[in-house]
Amino acid sequence: MYECSIKSSTRVDLAGGLLDIWPVYALVPDCFVLNFSIPVFTSVKLRYSSELQLSCEGGPPIDISVFSPSGSYKNSFTRLNDLLKDSSDELSLLKKHLEYWKGYFPREQIFLKSIYLRSESPIGGGLGASSSLCVGLAKVLSSVFKQELRKKELLMLCRDLETSLLHAPAGIQDYIPAIEEDPGFLYTIECMSSGPKWNRKKIPSDFFADHFLLVDTGKSHHSGNNNWEILKKIIEKDQDILNGIYQLRDNALKTVEICDQENWSDLFVYVNKEQELRGRYFSNWLNPSVSSLIGLMRSHGAKAAKLCGAGGGGCLLVLAENQKHKQELEQVCEKNKISIVMNW
Numbered sequence: 001m002y003e004c005s006i007k008s009s010t011r012v013d014l015a016g017g018l019l020d021i022w023p024v025y026a027l028v029p030d031c032f033v034l035n036f037s038i039p040v041f042t043s044v045k046l047r048y049s050s051e052l053q054l055s056c057e058g059g060p061p062i063d064i065s066v067f068s069p070s071g072s073y074k075n076s077f078t079r080l081n082d083l084l085k086d087s088s089d090e091l092s093l094l095k096k097h098l099e100y101w102k103g104y105f106p107r108e109q110i111f112l113k114s115i116y117l118r119s120e121s122p123i124g125g126g127l128g129a130s131s132s133l134c135v136g137l138a139k140v141l142s143s144v145f146k147q148e149l150r151k152k153e154l155l156m157l158c159r160d161l162e163t164s165l166l167h168a169p170a171g172i173q174d175y176i177p178a179i180e181e182d183p184g185f186l187y188t189i190e191c192m193s194s195g196p197k198w199n200r201k202k203i204p205s206d207f208f209a210d211h212f213l214l215v216d217t218g219k220s221h222h223s224g225n226n227n228w229e230i231l232k233k234i235i236e237k238d239q240d241i242l243n244g245i246y247q248l249r250d251n252a253l254k255t256v257e258i259c260d261q262e263n264w265s266d267l268f269v270y271v272n273k274e275q276e277l278r279g280r281y282f283s284n285w286l287n288p289s290v291s292s293l294i295g296l297m298r299s300h301g302a303k304a305a306k307l308c309g310a311g312g313g314g315c316l317l318v319l320a321e322n323q324k325h326k327q328e329l330e331q332v333c334e335k336n337k338i339s340i341v342m343n344w
Helices: 080-085 089-104 129-144 151-166 175-180 205-211 223-235 239-260 264-281 288-299 323-335
Strands: 002-015 031-049 062-068 071-077 111-119 185-191 197-202 212-216 302-307 315-320 340-343
Touching: 002 129, 002 175, 002 239, 002 264, 002 315, 031 129, 031 175, 031 239, 031 340, 062 080, 062 089, 071 080, 080 089, 089 129, 089 151, 111 129, 129 151, 129 175, 151 175, 175 185, 185 239, 205 212, 205 315, 205 323, 212 323, 223 239, 239 264, 264 302, 264 315, 288 302, 288 315, 288 323, 302 323, 315 323, 323 340
Parallel strands: 062 111
Antiparallel strands: 002 031, 031 111, 031 185, 062 071, 185 197, 212 315, 212 340, 302 315
């Protein structure tokens, strides 16, 4: 019996989200995305036996375990076909991967014994957890089948598998921190038709320790649906949306510039600008409960706040004015039973 496992980072997006989705960066020049990897992990563990042919009609039972802060799922399948036919939402991403690898390498198949998936991110948290799990599954299965994937090959495979799952175009930014694995890095991602380029640098830990909080809004977001509605308007040449996209592009370029120059105190301005632009141009970005939470944070010392991911819910990036205000915000969260996902 063999075992293969991987643990992958998730991310918080600072600026430029949506610009990383084709065809946006083919239509708008100079598209950049800025995010940073965080120690909110996803994990994939697979146990298997080798030198045996995988049969859809027989073999040992396959035990599946899926865990997240929202709950758990466990099941055992006597045949692979039974797993692939199961309609449980918890299995949708796993099934996409198994279908891909089973069909692409029919002569290098194995008996699966157990598959374990875990996410520390809230469901619909906007932290790229599904993309992180997607990378983990691709890394584990490519290792099992002894198929070496370069970083960009891994990224494009995961993008296409998630696009197939969502029935809507997936972006590229979420996969990069997961591919690189380590938390605590700031990623500048240039989105180009020839393929993305990215570089990374250590985040300013002192600044984040004094200012950063990540809280759960209590509302899930739906990235595929939210982004698709905006993409359709871009393709249809909706001038209002296109104007917003260009302003988001310009704000992302400014955010990249201040991070390159390590002018961290300027982050407050550009994080707020990102939130304001998305709220102005994207009708699905805010809802009353999220707006109320942002107002509560601002009234207790949050100098900047921005929803993560595609908006509508998920996690909220909060930057306190100083360490004293950060402590006050922590107390407010405790008093109001607001879950703190991460405190740097």
